[in-house]
Amino acid sequence: MFYDEAMMNTYNMVxxxxxxxxxxxxxxxxxxxEHPLNVTERKNAIRLSSDLAIAATRSGSTVxxxxxxxxxxxxxxxxxxxxxxxxxxxKKARNRMKNRCSTLRRNGNxxxxxxxxKRTELLKSLVPGGExxxxxxxxxxxxxxxxxxxxxxxxxxxxxxxVDLVTGNLTNxxxxx
Amino acid sequence: xxxxxxxQSSNASRISDDQMIDLVSKLRQFLPEIHERRRSDKVxxxxxLQETCxxxxxxxxxxxxxxxxxxxxxxxxxxxGPEAAVIRSLLM
Numbered sequence: 225m226f227y228d229e230a231m232m233n234t235y236n237m238v239x240x241x242x243x244x245x246x247x248x249x250x251x252x253x254x255x256x257x258e259h260p261l262n263v264t265e266r267k268n269a270i271r272l273s274s275d276l277a278i279a280a281t282r283s284g285s286t287v288x289x290x291x292x293x294x295x296x297x298x299x300x301x302x303x304x305x306x307x308x309x310x311x312x313x314x315k316k317a318r319n320r321m322k323n324r325c326s327t328l329r330r331n332g333n334x335x336x337x338x339x340x341x342k343r344t345e346l347l348k349s350l351v352p353g354g355e356x357x358x359x360x361x362x363x364x365x366x367x368x369x370x371x372x373x374x375x376x377x378x379x380x381x382x383x384x385x386x387v388d389l390v391t392g393n394l395t396n397x398x399x400x401x
Numbered sequence: 402x403x404x405x406x407x408x409q410s411s412n413a414s415r416i417s418d419d420q421m422i423d424l425v426s427k428l429r430q431f432l433p434e435i436h437e438r439r440r441s442d443k444v445x446x447x448x449x450l451q452e453t454c455x456x457x458x459x460x461x462x463x464x465x466x467x468x469x470x471x472x473x474x475x476x477x478x479x480x481x482g483p484e485a486a487v488i489r490s491l492l493m
Contacts, residue, residue, distance in 0.1 A: 267472035274464065343450035350457045367453060368427050374460045381467040385474065 238281060238376045246277035246380070272296055278377040288370045291353030 250273045257269060279292035348354035348363065351370050357363045387393070 263472050266475060267468045270471050270475075271464065271468040274468065339447035340450060343447055343454060346454050347450055347457075350454055350461070367457075371453075371457065371460075374457065374464075378460055378463045378467065381464065381471065385467050385470045 235372070235376060238373060239380050242278055242281045242373075242376055242380055245280045246274060249273040249277045249280070272299055274377060274381060278373050281376075282369070282373050286369050287353035287356055287366055288351050289373075291356075295352065 250270075253269050253273050257265075261269065275292050276296040279289040279296070282289035344360070344363070347367060348357065351363070351367050354363060354366065357366060
């Protein structure tokens with residue numbers, strides 16, 4: 225999958241860290257929401273804990289991870305812990321972006337650039353917090369970072385979903401591209 | 402990232418060739434399907450962005466589907482049954 229062995233090792237580390245965080249966020253959510261859950265509520269809890277966990281795995285200085293944490297904070301109104309902090313984090317990120325980024329300037333040549341601009345806007349909408357980023361270079365870095373972690377999140381979830389609940393082994397049903 | 406303040410990109414509304422090459426070479430590890438019609442430094446920015454967006458959307462859908470699947474798997478689990486024990490050991 226990866227050309228670079230060092231990158232593969234880093235990737236595996238990311239997945240391991242993610243698993244640990246996910247266990248924490250699952251427990252955190254589990255103790256704070258009302259049981260019993262219906263399937264939809266459970267799905268939302270799983271999704272939420274997973275997103276929180278992958279963001280926490282990254283922690284650090286990426287806009288996408290702080291946006292995810294802030295968003296997740298808004299969804300868990302029962303959890304009093306991180307909501308105001310998440311808002312402060314996102315506010316800090318926004319201010320940092322404003323100070324750092326050059327503003328988008330209009331380019332005279334529109335023909336080929338319309339496609340790029342349109343797709344750039346689309347990309348911004350897909351990367352959490354992307355709409356906060358004006359600088360193209362920064363956006364690309366955030367995107368690449370986000371893709372790595374998003375992919376790790378998918379890989380781990382896929383593996384967990386593939387565990388045969390009776391035997392505890394992995395089924396062969398792991399590749400659902 | 403720290404010297405971003407000094408950098409004023411002169412044409413901020415388009416992605417530079419250097420950035421595209423960088424993005425393409427990294428994305429190729431994930432997206433072998435990116436089709437280069439001409440030399441690598443001429444890969445269409447628009448095309449690469451589109452592939453990237455498609456890929457992210459695909460991953461989002463997968464997370465959603467997997468959350469679905471996991472919740473259904475857990476739904477069918479009897480709390481005191483052996484499957485629950487497996488899950489518990491997984492999560493420990």
